[in-house]
Amino acid sequence: MPLEDASAEFHDFFERHYVELARLAHLLTGDSDAADDLAADAFVALWHRWDRVQRADRPLAYARGVVSNMARNSIRRAVRERRRVALFWTRSTDRAEDPDVAAVVDVRAALGRLPFRKRACVVLRHAFDLSEKDTALALGISVGTVKSQTSKGLAELERILGRRATEELVGRRS
Known part of the structure; x- marks a missing residue:
């Protein structure tokens, strides 16, 4: 498929599904700013694998999987970072629920x-x-x-x- 056709299809996919995928990212991460960034990063990843996305039986499900995996990785990074900060923090950072x-x-x-x-x-x-x-x-x-x-x-x-x-x-x- 010519690049301009692929680009047009991707643009259409983006227009139809960006809001939904950003909402999914927001509900998974709980952070609206991070969700917008995550959704944008997911679309960059989808563009790089656009030929694979197009061949998928359910391209939207594939995209949801990308967003979910990226959200999980983002949460894991944040947890690791908090643990690193806690190691160097002199006061207890544990809060009672x-x-x-x-x-x-x-x-x-x-x-x-x-x-x-x-x-x-x-x-x-x-x-x-x-x-x-x-x-x-x-x-x-x-x-x-x-x-x-x-x-x-x-x-x-x-x-x-x-x-x-x-x-x-x-x-x-x-």
Whole structure:
């Protein structure tokens, strides 16, 4: 395919999906500025592999996987950096969690408390309304793992936010 055709297709893909992928990055990282950067970096990576993206059965799922992997790596880098800083910090940086935060914690803060995989499964399944199969494809994990991680993530959210708030968040499912 000529470069100008590929460029036009990529531009169209970008226009259709940038907002969604930036939103996914924001929900996974909890940081809107980092999410915009992450989404932009993901599109750079997608452009470099555009021939592979075009051949994918589900290009958007492929793109979601790129964003999810980049978000996971970003979170890991931040955690490693915090640990390095803590090693050189003379005062204790540990903060006690207030066990009664459920009434105060908003949804993003509650999602931020979930481990990455649980958070990603809950976000993709409920905020993006993806099927278990599409979620598994986006994250590169099995459907069974999506089911268990989503269930465990929702249980943790229920513990943090309360049953009523969690049901409102994800909607009542039969």
